[in-house]
Amino acid sequence: MSVKIGLEIHCQLTTLRTKLFCPCSSDYRDKEPNQLVCPVCFGVPGTLPVLNARAVEYAIRIGAALNCKTASETSFYRKNYFYPDLPKGFQISQYDKAGGMPIAYDGYVQLERKKFRVRRIQLEEDPGKLTYEGTIEKSSYSLVDYNRAGIALVEIVTEPDFESAKEAKVFLEKLRSTVEALGVSDGELEGAMRCDANVSVDEGGRVEIKNISSFKEVEKALNYEILRQSTFTKSSDNHVNETRHWDERRSITISLRLKEGEQDYRYFPEPDLPAVVLSEEFVERVRVETPEVPEARANRYVRDYSLTAQVAMELSRNAALSRLFEETVAIHRNGPDVANWITGESRAEVQKTLMGPGRETLPRRLAELLAMISQGKMTRVQAKEVFRGMLAKGESASSLAGQVGGVVTDEVVIGEIVGRVLRESGAEEARTNPKAFNYLVGQVLRAERRADPRVVAKLLRQKLEPGDNS
Numbered sequence: 001m002s003v004k005i006g007l008e009i010h011c012q013l014t015t016l017r018t019k020l021f022c023p024c025s026s027d028y029r030d031k032e033p034n035q036l037v038c039p040v041c042f043g044v045p046g047t048l049p050v051l052n053a054r055a056v057e058y059a060i061r062i063g064a065a066l067n068c069k070t071a072s073e074t075s076f077y078r079k080n081y082f083y084p085d086l087p088k089g090f091q092i093s094q095y096d097k098a099g100g101m102p103i104a105y106d107g108y109v110q111l112e113r114k115k116f117r118v119r120r121i122q123l124e125e126d127p128g129k130l131t132y133e134g135t136i137e138k139s140s141y142s143l144v145d146y147n148r149a150g151i152a153l154v155e156i157v158t159e160p161d162f163e164s165a166k167e168a169k170v171f172l173e174k175l176r177s178t179v180e181a182l183g184v185s186d187g188e189l190e191g192a193m194r195c196d197a198n199v200s201v202d203e204g205g206r207v208e209i210k211n212i213s214s215f216k217e218v219e220k221a222l223n224y225e226i227l228r229q230s231t232f233t234k235s236s237d238n239h240v241n242e243t244r245h246w247d248e249r250r251s252i253t254i255s256l257r258l259k260e261g262e263q264d265y266r267y268f269p270e271p272d273l274p275a276v277v278l279s280e281e282f283v284e285r286v287r288v289e290t291p292e293v294p295e296a297r298a299n300r301y302v303r304d305y306s307l308t309a310q311v312a313m314e315l316s317r318n319a320a321l322s323r324l325f326e327e328t329v330a331i332h333r334n335g336p337d338v339a340n341w342i343t344g345e346s347r348a349e350v351q352k353t354l355m356g357p358g359r360e361t362l363p364r365r366l367a368e369l370l371a372m373i374s375q376g377k378m379t380r381v382q383a384k385e386v387f388r389g390m391l392a393k394g395e396s397a398s399s400l401a402g403q404v405g406g407v408v409t410d411e412v413v414i415g416e417i418v419g420r421v422l423r424e425s426g427a428e429e430a431r432t433n434p435k436a437f438n439y440l441v442g443q444v445l446r447a448e449r450r451a452d453p454r455v456v457a458k459l460l461r462q463k464l465e466p467g468d469n470s
């Protein structure tokens, strides 16, 4: 079975304060309906749209992060259609035919060994929001809220390069972390990132699934549609092009309309907005001011701090953890050590601390803890306990160190435990196998968590030497 999936993602530029073409507030969530509107939102005769310059910069940022080329000149078009969520009767968008140029085009996203091509990135305005009574199928009326009409959207269109629902989901998750890192959108906000997907199975008809509200639902909707279409393949009834709606509640797609041909939106150049010239200097300035995306940051961590690719990526995906890492490693200059503590077993507590008042001092406190370990003032086992205390109480490592006792270095005391562990666990394998050796070290540390691991290792090695029968 061959599956081809293409994605069309609409991403609201949620970090903008105003809409794309007027000064209305873009902060529409949890607001009374139809309050954040003005004559420009409605396209009242005599009004003129004014382009939000920051929105252009943000679209260029996204384009650059997705390896796109940036247009040297771009312009807006009217996409004409009637729908209640569209107060003007047309949407101001961009067009890539008839001489139109989207802001960015011809990019790609690399996921492991595969490249997924990005066809174009363009700016357009969000329509209003329709609310149905019950389901879209059976509703006898719909309510419309124009607060969302005119919000800046970036539309990202991919080539049909995805071969499974899983691939699409991984791509979308990466896209979300990218726009967050770029500072242009908070993808977690309800409706901030929406996705349409087109799917065809075994070269059959192209089915477009509309209105998938969250990325979590995308994988479900695609899997459902692949299964549905593959059953049709056998009955050779799969050559219709159609638009379907993803019904989240019932987890099925339902047919909205058959597509005889391309819909004709009568695109024409928006007469009220001049073309936007994107000079090389301007694009370069935007690129320089663009925050680092996770991949670039991860590469830097691998190069400058000798982290493994996996740990580097885990840190880089999270802005708060990255900041903690960089601030800590500036004091305690051992990258892998710092990274392992941050991404280790207490990661959930670390993240919680980074949301609270302990955030400011954590880099200094963690660096102090790591210094105490390397100076032999505390074992790693003890340090873990101290670390948890630090996260919970906001205290320093040195003030908590007393509670876990000192480090035991006495060879007689440790030697006794080593002897007992060897009698219980056996020594044969540990002579040749480093893993078995480390296991024994762990057993000793479990029996005495204050034991200095260096002394433990030394005594174990001595006792494992041939001829030592003690």
Ligand SMILES: [Zn+2]
Pocket (backbone or CB within 6 Å): 019, 022, 023, 024, 036, 037, 038, 039, 040, 041, 150
């Ligand atoms: Zn307005």
